[in-house]
Amino acid sequence: MAAKTIETAQRFINAIPHSKALGMQIASANEGEVKMQMPYDEKFIGDPATRVIHGGAVFALLDTCCGAAVMTHPSSQGSTATIDLRVDYMRPASPDQVITATATCYNITRTVAFVRAVATDERTDKPVAMASGTFVNGGGK
Amino acid sequence: MRQQPEPVQVVKQRRDAALSAIVSAVPYIQFMGIQFERRGDELTAIMPFRDDLVGNPMLPALHGGATAAFLEITSVIELTWATVWQSIETGAVDPDQIQLGQNLQLPKTIDFTVDYLRSGLPRDAYARARINRSGRRYASVSVEAWQDNRSRLFAQASGHFVMPDVVTQTQG
Numbered sequence: 001m002a003a004k005t006i007e008t009a010q011r012f013i014n015a016i017p018h019s020k021a022l023g024m025q026i027a028s029a030n031e032g033e034v035k036m037q038m039p040y041d042e043k044f045i046g047d048p049a050t051r052v053i054h055g056g057a058v059f060a061l062l063d064t065c066c067g068a069a070v071m072t073h074p075s076s077q078g079s080t081a082t083i084d085l086r087v088d089y090m091r092p093a094s095p096d097q098v099i100t101a102t103a104t105c106y107n108i109t110r111t112v113a114f115v116r117a118v119a120t121d122e123r124t125d126k127p128v129a130m131a132s133g134t135f136v137n138g139g140g141k
Numbered sequence: 142m143r144q145q146p147e148p149v150q151v152v153k154q155r156r157d158a159a160l161s162a163i164v165s166a167v168p169y170i171q172f173m174g175i176q177f178e179r180r181g182d183e184l185t186a187i188m189p190f191r192d193d194l195v196g197n198p199m200l201p202a203l204h205g206g207a208t209a210a211f212l213e214i215t216s217v218i219e220l221t222w223a224t225v226w227q228s229i230e231t232g233a234v235d236p237d238q239i240q241l242g243q244n245l246q247l248p249k250t251i252d253f254t255v256d257y258l259r260s261g262l263p264r265d266a267y268a269r270a271r272i273n274r275s276g277r278r279y280a281s282v283s284v285e286a287w288q289d290n291r292s293r294l295f296a297q298a299s300g301h302f303v304m305p306d307v308v309t310q311t312q313g
Contacts, residue, residue: 084254086255087253
């Protein structure tokens, strides 16, 4: 089962041009729970003074990871789209470090999936950002 | 004798140069291909369509993360430009002197919430941000994005930002 979900999730990511452009990779995938990574890249810098990556890149990783968590849920209808997503930025991500996002689809109905996610850099005890949002279950928009 | 005001073209050129100096100093804005147009103090952000901005190749539709980044960048530049504009207007700062990371720091996002109203089409996207409140410590911003039709938004967002301590000051 786990191998199948990882494969499904990795296929999901490879098929998304923007996620590919940002270098996102699946680290692990279980039913309704996905871990993804995004290596540091100078192109993502949002503040040239500190070399900290832009919040938008972290948002994109969290959004993709949340979508993947929906897709791997046993009750998923095979496609999804974000309805809304909120990201809290708790601290700047340290430059040169990999960002890891972990998303959980903690509730899913016939039409809507509820997801939350956390992002860290290589210091894993203090989150960089947290996300919570709702996604369409099936159909897309 | 009173000094003659500068010709309007020169004023415009210097202001546009100040804006483009800020925008081009941020690698992620360049990576996303986002541009800004200025009418006085009003800014419009433009994200020209590119294949690598797609999140759903079947539809195709823009990636939610690309849309979010577009809206967040629009908000940050709007906040930055509003403060820069004020300093230019009062004469506190010479537009040629503005340098990101030197005498100008960017606001930092506290939180950002995106509402995806309809799927982003494979076309250019536009956005404008409105500052709802800008205090000394933090600012509240809302931002709207549309494509072909101004009244049919495809996404909207709101967020809070920590404002930098010293926004701009002339050096020497």
